[in-house]
Amino acid sequence: MGAFLKKDIIVLLRDRTELLVLLVMPFILTVILGFALSGLLGGNAAVLEMEVAIVDEDDREAGAAQIEAAIADREIPEQAKRELLAAVQAMMPSVLLDGLLESGEVAALVTTVEMEAEDAQQALRDEQIAAVLTIPQHFTEEFLRKALLDEGSGSELQVTISDFASTQADVFYTILDEFAWTLNYETALAQAAAESGLAPGAPMERVGGTESITAAKPLSALQYYSIGMAAMFSLFVASTIASKAYVESYQHVFDRILLSNRHPFLYLGGKAVSAAIITFGQLFLLFGLGALLFGTIDFLDIRMWIGIALVSAMLSICIGAIATVLTSLTLRYNNETITTIFAGGLVSVFAFLGGSFIPVDGMPEIIPLLGGWTPNGAALTAYLSWMQHLEFGLLVEPLVRIGIIAVLAAAAGFLLFPRKRGSLS
Secondary structure (H helix, E strand, O other): OHHHHHHHHHHHHHOHHHHHHHHHHHHHHHHHHHHHHHHHHHHOHHHHOEEEEEEEOOOHHHHHHHHHHHHHHOOOOHHHHHHHHHHHHHOOHHHHHHHHHHOHHHHOOEEEEEOOHHHHHHHHHOOOOOEEEEEOOOHHHHHHHHHHHOOOOOOOEEEEEOOOOOHHHHHHHHHHHHHHHHHHHHHHHHHHHHHOOOOOOOHHHHOOOOOOEEOOOOOOHHHHHHHHHHHHHHHHHHHHHHHHHHHHHHOOHHHHHHHOOOOHHHHHHHHHHHHHHHHHHHHHHHHHHHHHHHOOOOOOOHHHHHHHHHHHHHHHHHHHHHHHHHHHHHHHHOOOHHHHHHHHHHHHHHHHHHOOOOOOOOOOOHHHHHHOOOHHHHHHHHHHHHHOOOOOHHHHHHHHHHHHHHHHHHHHHHHHOOOOOOOOO
């Protein structure tokens, strides 16, 4: 098998046209689509409009009452108590957040709808909303306790986003991130002023509490398309390897292998391994160029590269399995039309269904469902999840799908492979 593997790699390296298609074309398309999308979104605010569900589990009045009671019990001058009590109403966190979301510029982009938690999650799954903003229990009390009394660890907003790579998610995250940063910054200033002996009322009228936004930062257009194009063009490796099998059949290379008393499955296995190795190298070259030229991936993030390597290895194995199917069909019928149809038609269909061209979240449910069972679609999901620094468990489902596709393709390839020239069994 080692000789077969060496042969396939040398033949591919000599074919400059195929190398351009496999390596240069996806990089060019990534740049074009990434920058074109960024320019379009920069000039069309309507694309950024979104609907967001607000799940308010907090009792703001009860929280404010708890803080007012705690202030009243503190042994501090009456003037300081009055200033702190006045600051409670001025710093109600939910009021500040409502004011942000209802402001002119934000309200033009974000439409908020109050929902119960279960309804909001269902609407998110049904892609009726772009995100869910949850205000947890005791939010007001913990917010004010940290901001005014410097007690506790602060409060937290939970944000769940439906599409980690969508532009709407990026905008919504940025809005909330700036909101939290401003509150944290002004709180620090107010506390520093209080420690310096200044009256607490004046500087604290504009400050907030400690918040953290628990949402993964969405990917940029360049990051999205670097993944989408890499996943799509990996499919071309399978057709390229299979097309070489047709040339070898035409030149009687396959006949000579059979006459040499080498088992035919070694030839097919060599095609699978060579396709897998070439795909893995292709993926890492594309990701490496993206990281080097556009910063799509942090070169120093070892954990990130380990996850990408895992997903790329599974996708490469799957491409190798698909190559066995195309090779077997090509040799069985001694016709390269099969590889032409796959490269010219099926790859485009897989790219559309899998989201390599555009995100499929806003499309009819059947499209993302089918796309999740394409090699590039499942790989795209895994890459996006990992690059968002999410839990490893989220990789299991797409990787299992890729594995199932690989097993079925490999089984079909070995069953269809002709054991001898002209054999159909």
